[in-house]
Amino acid sequence: MPEIAVTKVERVAVDQNESVRVVHIERPEDWAACPECGVVSTTVRQRRTTRPRDLPYGEEQLTVRWHKRQFACAEPLCPRKAFTESVAEIPPRARVTGRLCRAAARRVACGASVAAACREYRLAWPLVHRHLTALADELLAEPEPVEVLGIDETRRGRARWRKRPDGTWDKLERFETNFVDLSGGQGLLGQAAGRTGSAVVDWLTARGPQWKQAVRVVAIDPAACYRTAIRRSLPHATIVVDHFHLIALANKALTSIRQRVTRDRRGRRGRASDPEWANRHRLLRARERLSEHTFTHMWNALIDHEPTGQILTAWIAKEELRTLLACARERQPRSVISHRLFRFHSWCANSAIPELATLAETIDAWWPETLAFITTQVTNARTEGTNRLIKDVARVAFGFRNLTNQRRRVRLACTHQTINPAA
Ligand SMILES: [Zn+2]
Structure with a gap:
């Protein structure tokens, strides 16, 4: 309970009528600052009790009762006459606690679909997705320099066929180039659209000269465009074909x-x-x-x-x-x-x-x-394991429409981070 810890747990009681565990909480301070003007007030106008939904306590449902106060603003010129106190964990008008949302986001990061996490925790899709984005931003930093880099391709979605005016068919496929850490524990470092040399060059250029200098060996599929790109971007690196x-x-x-x-x-x-x-x-x-x-x-x-x-x-x-x-x-x-x-x-x-x-x-x-x-003896075998995970993520999500969401979910799943779903 990281944020609720700043509030005072008044009492924990097993409610006889509801036969559930009830946690009563309130802020310990007897003052609050007006969100409009920032002036501190100690004048309590009225008290209200809300019941934000929280994580279960073991197998039992946990009911949180937050006894919050409405203060009168102490600044006579402030247009806001009164305000209700809030904490970061339970913002104004929130009906669920932050840790419930974060638990749902961690379920998704551990491999569940957003829809499945929504069903499990009875939350709305945009809410879970917003917390997932925050979790990904926290966990997925810019990749550290790697010694052995693996590059290969995966197809994004299914191949589609389009009829040309002359009656023949065109096969439409979308590919992604994956960059994998083969020497360390970073897993999937990133993805770039297409399977072209320029996709590789642009991705490497974005990492900066120091990062590029650290790469000693690059393992690739026998694709000439990748080889040309590596020779251009990383002339000092040894190229290994898988x-x-x-x-x-x-x-x-x-x-x-x-x-x-x-x-x-x-x-x-x-x-x-x-x-x-x-x-x-x-x-x-x-x-x-x-x-x-x-x-x-x-x-x-x-x-x-x-x-x-x-x-x-x-x-x-x-x-x-x-x-x-x-x-x-x-x-x-x-x-x-x-x-x-x-x-x-x-x-x-x-x-x-x-x-x-x-x-x-x-x-x-x-x-x-x-x-x-x-x-x-460098092989690209680890990228093949990553490819299986990439396909699993797409299957769990029943396919992606949004490329940014797909990349975020794929990288969360393929990064060798241990995410504790119960943390
Ligand atoms: Zn005010």
Whole structure:
């Protein structure tokens, strides 16, 4: 009871008629200053008792009775003849206490929707939202400098389709770029609209030169616009590409080769009776996560039923890339890294499969950043955890219309602050 503490708790009594706990409070001072002219008055005109709603006491309802006084203004020239005393916790005309509103705001900060907090505490939406904004302003300060910065994108809302005049469709998607602290405990540092290089440059510029100078490593998805932006804004920082996305590229190449082989051979899409379709998930799983039996079954099915051998060639290319990236975990010397890179490249080149040539070119284009991952072992995995939280917040709210509200709620949820709902 931070603010009510300045008032005097007169008596706590269990009211027999209402069988509820009643707290009677009043201000200890026998004077009050007029809000109009500021002159102190001690002349009490009348007393009133109000019942502002408060938090429950354990499982019981707590009734607060505030015995407040109306004073006559001591200044004859003041247009206000009388005024009623008030405290910050229960402002004039308030029917609920401040701590009830703050408790509702903390419920929202802990993951409830504003509507759910309103139902639980029987409060109005604008009131809870106002206290939530105040709580966010208090908790969400300007981000502290970070050593390892993670940058990636999330889609805001669902993709929408719009018909063009010529009858074709346009896919409309809105993206946000997220900045995450990968070395410290600050969680989500901020968001910027769009997934462009300028969004990254503007956000970093707003942090100031000292903040930028402190960043040592930046982990990004393999997106050229992010790389260009980091090279421009943070020329001293090491750029690391996230290995998860590199393996995802290899898996994508493998899937498109499998689909093309099925189309060429059978003239249709894959079905459960096609061995390559039946093994589609096993193909994407890591080799060490397949049992010997499963691996043999998949291998033999493809040897027996896929005469071109392209799917297995692509699978081996994917595994070669994984072996190369495993140098990070195994802390292999440069000679082993070069050897594995050569093996991956020559396998892709000798296969004469266009999708694998593209994959090898992409790895080549991102080689300095891939090598930086192998030597630093920095991954963007923590930003992926943040992305899940970002989506959860949008789901709980049934989507957002107001971007400012969304950003505030997302950052509250993704900041590694412990908010005690009962504090
Ligand atoms: Zn006055």
